[in-house]
Amino acid sequence: MNILIVGNGFDLSHYLPTKYDHFMDVMSAIEGKNTGEKVPNLTIHTVHEWMDILDEMFLKNKNSNSFKFEMSFDELFSKIRDIKFIEKAKEYYFIDKINLSAKDVLKTQYKLELNCWYQYFKNHVKEVKTWIDFEQKIEEVLIVAARCIVDIENFHIIENLYQYFVKNKKDGLKIRNRDSKILNFFNAVKIEKYETLKPRPLLKDGSGEETIVINERENINPKFCYGGKIINGFSPELFLDFLYEQLDDFIEIFNLYLELVVNKFLLNCEVEIKSPDWVCPVKIFSFNYTNTYQRLYDSVDVEYLHGSCGEHQNIVLGVSDVKDEALKKLKAYGFTKYHQKLFKDTDYLFLDHFKEKVQIHKKKIEYFEKDFGDSDPTAKKFTRQNLMEVDSKINLNISIWGYSLDISDKDYIIDLFSLNDEMDRNVRVTVYYYDPNAKFSLLNNLLAILNKDKVEKWMKNKWLQFKPNPEIKFGEIISEKTA
Template structure:
């Protein structure tokens, strides 16, 4: 049986713009598009309210002349930093067909401006190069919040809370500048007016002079009142809903843009050992293999895009005890997978077969021990050598083998445990540096002895990525 496991590198091998950079650069182009229609203050409504109001507006305009604010491929990818990649995309696909309507442009603009996670990631666009980096930035926000919860809890009087947010002062207990900047992006901090006594000549003072200072946003306090104290669950819920809105923005990018790329010619995968997989386990949200090649059974481990999207986008686990106490599991991938009913069963058929086989061996040895009787010896040998075989070829294409998917990786490399069950894992890599990193990640998860054993036995093989070839083109697509 042949199993294909795909990560984002599979889509990138087909020159589909699914890198984190691609997504953010296209969103930037949409955000700065001058439509002349966007309301100056969007905070007066929620995202869902704005989507409803915009829908009503466009419904009323039906049949009337509409302004031409559609965005085509060139406009959408005008801010792209990955120029050489997009040039390859243009060679392979009918990019003239890529276009999103004015309605979708305007709706995305509203979503982008109102989404705190997007604004946060936009401010760190140079730091975040991959989707793994992206997950780490989510973790950074959660860790910052967890630390601040502890510190806020140490402020004895709520009317003195503003002093904690005076991060530019060195004396006393203050939030640090980095934490202040991070949480300010999520409306955690707001400006409040207060009456100040200002000194004047002669030792006198003028009371009731209004000034502004930073303080905790009352909407994240119990009863939206500062006097009632900080409500961490309320703020966590706000962060979670904002993350779900961000996921919907990403879903729209995949749906309206990436899914619309159609090859100019038929594509094929050029590799000597390549044969059609019987099943695909996908860490992607796209259905690229089915669109370009064959309809094969697909298991979407992290969900898929579309009208009924169930995309999983979060952290591997909660590191801070405070977050565990507050049950902030909605930010973890495993919670989202269970909540969104993704295909989270992975290689279960084969793991069950191994479990049954081990029990058979256990029962056999319990009943008969190691009696050197020819028939029994043959029966035991048959159990060990024949019934144990899984006969699997597992091809991994475009997955980083990062610790964020540690459980899946451990499952794969437990299939040849005590004995050779005829399981081979072929890991494709983009270049030598990618192979270096893949091996690094495996060593970190599985440790040296296991990786060495698998490679010495020929169970684990590294190979360069197959070529994606245009059938009517003699030359393969250059992947370097």
């Protein structure tokens, strides 16, 4: 059975702009589009309330010519850093009809401005290059949140909590400058007004009065406190719920990008995978959110391990695990991939049918050894030979294309490379790589997850091979009418 496992590199091999950089650059272009004056403070409504307001506004003015800020392909990709990539995409796809309506532009702008995760990632756009880096940045925020939660819980006098946010305090517990900068993206701190009494200068007769002075200082945001009041104490659960809701909104923004932009890329030519040893798959396990193989080649059974994009998207974007004890105590598992996969009901079962066949075969061997110990030696020999040489085979030819083999998906990788554990079950794995640097990284990742002996065994026995990516042949141009 021929199985294809695809990651983001498969889409990139077809010049589809699904890199993290591509997404962020397009969002930057949308964010910078002149759509007229917006409300100065969008936080007066939630993002969902704003969507309803904008829908109603466009409905009332559906025949108006006042909304002339739709964005063409060239505008959407005007801030792209990977210029050569986009030029190639323009060569192979019809791009004239790829545009974003004025309504979608404005709604996306509101979503971006109100999304804390986007604002945080935007501030780190130069250091976050890949989706793996993106996951590490999520983990960084969670680590900071956990550290600050522990610190805040050590303030037994709530009235003094503001002292934690005093920047120039020389002694006592205070927030780290770096942590403060990170949490500021997530509205954890808010300016608080408080009153102090200031004595007036004494008059000639010796009398004087105190006056009330209104001051400002940083303190925890009351929205993350019980009952919305600081005096009731900080609620870590409220803050983490907010972070998760914001992450879910960010995922929806990414889904819209895939749906309204990437999935609109229609080929203007014939395309074919050219490689001497390439065999068309009968099943695909996808770590992508797009249906690229089905859309460009053939209808094949696909299981989306991390969810898929679309109207009913169930995209998984998170960290591999929650490691901090404070976060475990607060059950912050909603940020993990495994929680999201279960909660969003993705096709998270990976090679289970074949793993089950291996287990059944192992039980057959146990049964054979127990029940045929005193049987005819010749019959036993042939039965065992059939059991070990024929019945043991699961006959899988697995190709991996554009998938990083990152440790965040180690459970899948361990499952895959357990299929030939005790014997050769005729499982063959080919890992395709883009260039020598990619091959180096892929091998590094495998060694980090599996032990050295296992990787050596698989490669020595030719069960595992590394090969350059198959050539994708973009052929004869087809007209837009027949596309």
